[in-house]
Amino acid sequence: MPDPALGLVEVVGTGLVGTSIALAARRAGLDVVLSDLSAEHVRTATGLGAGHARRTDDRPALVVVAVPPDHLGAAIAAALSDGDALVTDVGSIKGRPLREVAERVDAAALTRYVGSHPMAGSERSGPLAASAALFDGRPWAVTPHATSSPEAVAAVAALVELCGAVATTLSPEEHDLAVARTSHLPHLAAVLVAGRLAGAPAEHLALSGQGVRDVTRIAASDPALWQQILAANAAAVTDLLGELREQLDGLIDAVRDGRRDALGEILSAGVSGTAAIPGKHGAPVRPMRSVFVSVPDHPGELARLFGDAGEIGVNIEDVHIDHDPGRPVGLTELVVEEDRAEHLLGALESRGWTTHR
């Protein structure tokens, strides 16, 4: 069902993110027109069902600027000057583009702009990698400046919602500090680790497991794009790299000198850090409930319980087992989403399990 508030959407820049937004907008029933310096990208995006090439007489209501950081300010300013559309962008940094736009357009035009940034993507690039589902459940930063109009903010909020994302509002400055920590620092760590792999003996690299793949995955991203992102956020990134170096110095000392307590503290700080990352997709953590099942101590009974839970279709988030040495039956605690607990209990009982509420 088309969103009446949004009207015609133009996407400027049909790379991964731009094309994905266009596909999501088409999925929501909106008309979408596309523009890009590369006619090939527009053709590919059109072939994927993302919209039509923009014609000169098209009058978009909302323009989404999805070009690389170096050209972002100029492209946003051009979109603002080209009519009276509301304009947003999806750039990885928010401070510098805003300054560049403010230098190029008058105060009235500037009210029609609200910056934003979907926290979605991968090491892949280009329209062929795009998907309407790219933003499902993902955070999307919305960064209005002091004079952004409520109408512009509402249009961006509607875009975020139709893309299935979760909006978080913060200032452009706070955004840039945040992504230095949650995106740019991880990216650079991945790059440095990956840099130690090229040129290593093949028989060493043969021992690559899932860990190194996970850590280095994002290091395969387009270097040209990342040069631009990091240059546009140099101060915040430099600060965090300095913190990283301090910690690395402490780690080297601890490992070299066999100081296991110091090493243990660093490792534990890592565990705490992973716990600080919000639930799934930056959404609030879902309420859980524990259900208790008596499991006879026969070989394979636990496997049977998990198999039944799988068939019942309730996801088990965590498991704890209380073995009582004095009893031949163990009490197993299954942690599930609160609104699935009763269903699981009833279904397990009907399969003969003894449960405890």
Add this chain to the structure above:
Amino acid sequence: MPDPALGLVEVVGTGLVGTSIALAARRAGLDVVLSDLSAEHVRTATGLGAGHARRTDDRPALVVVAVPPDHLGAAIAAALSDGDALVTDVGSIKGRPLREVAERVDAAALTRYVGSHPMAGSERSGPLAASAALFDGRPWAVTPHATSSPEAVAAVAALVELCGAVATTLSPEEHDLAVARTSHLPHLAAVLVAGRLAGAPAEHLALSGQGVRDVTRIAASDPALWQQILAANAAAVTDLLGELREQLDGLIDAVRDGRRDALGEILSAGVSGTAAIPGKHGAPVRPMRSVFVSVPDHPGELARLFGDAGEIGVNIEDVHIDHDPGRPVGLTELVVEEDRAEHLLGALESRGWTTHR
């Protein structure tokens, strides 16, 4: 079908890896007995179908020692001294346990030992996280020493095969150098990045995407286990951390001073590094073949092609599009596994696509 060469298998240490090996051995039809300092872990593993608690009169043919690094040498030596079983271990480091074993057993017993190390696991631990499929397609290092008997090597090779893994043979010393690079360095990078997250403002952490989750995932691993692993490989790890620090210094300079060429080189070295990681699961890269399809330049035609390929069930590994501005039809190159190419071509043709061989 039981592997006649292997006989009764004992797993010492029913954590994630030990229990998973036991489950794989049971899947292959072998009898498995389990031991662990923790009776609870044995009960849980038994409940999962991984085998039975070891009785004193059991006579295993192969003992798999899966205990943490600090106790590894002593546990291997105990297994060698307890009968005439062949013995392997799955420890993350191979040099130090071998030295500790050699100090404890005589030359004859030492021939019955071959170290090994499956490159599988995750940040999770304990028997409840175990799976018979943990090793499917994964590399498994086999590290015989100078006096390992051919019989012992063959037994370990059979174990690797029934676990569905891919064996790579190297010396204990080369193994430790390799994993310092492919496992320990990535782990520590993940830990350092994760350490910068705890204590950050919640509104910053809300902007966490897939990248930071991938980079820091392994930092959630058990600190007690990793203290032991790193202590047992301190020299190789210290060397690599020193290399990392050098590169980090260069990176800080490049970002701070806006030296984009230098930054670009570091980023490009990261891309090369990710390309150095072997195909999937450390197995040789599968041979590919390109098939060519004419795709009319109408909106959505490309999407229709990918949809058809999906229904046909052939995985598209890569895509290239050659748009000829002079023609209304684009030539699309689909890169697929060589032995799936004919099937894809025939199925696309029967759906009306014009293909080129």
